[in-house]
Amino acid sequence: MESSQIDPRELRDALGQFATGVTVVTCYDKTGNAVGMTASSFNSLSLDPALVLWSIGKNSSNFDAFNTCSHFNIHVLKREQDALAYQFASKDGDRFADVELAQSDSKAPAIENCLARFECAMHANHEGGDHRLLIGKVEQLQQNEGEALAFHRGKFAGLSA
Numbered sequence: 001m002e003s004s005q006i007d008p009r010e011l012r013d014a015l016g017q018f019a020t021g022v023t024v025v026t027c028y029d030k031t032g033n034a035v036g037m038t039a040s041s042f043n044s045l046s047l048d049p050a051l052v053l054w055s056i057g058k059n060s061s062n063f064d065a066f067n068t069c070s071h072f073n074i075h076v077l078k079r080e081q082d083a084l085a086y087q088f089a090s091k092d093g094d095r096f097a098d099v100e101l102a103q104s105d106s107k108a109p110a111i112e113n114c115l116a117r118f119e120c121a122m123h124a125n126h127e128g129g130d131h132r133l134l135i136g137k138v139e140q141l142q143q144n145e146g147e148a149l150a151f152h153r154g155k156f157a158g159l160s161a
Helices: 008-015 063-068 079-089
Strands: 023-028 034-039 043-046 051-057 071-076 116-128 131-143 148-152 155-159
Touching: 023 051, 023 063, 023 079, 034 051, 034 063, 034 079, 051 063, 051 116, 063 131, 071 131, 079 148, 079 155
Parallel strands: none
Antiparallel strands: 023 034, 023 071, 043 051, 051 131, 071 116, 116 131, 148 155
């Protein structure tokens, strides 16, 4: 693969100009342990069938769990859930400490009180440079009232309707 002539720091700064929503993605690993991480790479893909996508870096400590899972949940965070975003972005400690999980039959950990939750079966998994693109078929969804948490220029911000 040919290396790009674009400076990685300059690319990252330019990409940071695009405001994104903030999500926490969860799954169970092969041994049944809950795994979760903050991600801003979430997008809708198709309404029929209902498909969403997100990407994970190949160097992520969570890569193996998400790359091989059969189901995952994507939780769109509310404006006031920035602490939860930081908690799941941290490399230290128990990411699920003090997190309220739904008592449901979800096939991945389901965080309560998010703006929206998409419960997905793995539909496809594609190569994407230093990332993998994970496409989920939405099997269930839930949404709540509130304002969205956004990420812009390396910082969290609130989005109002």
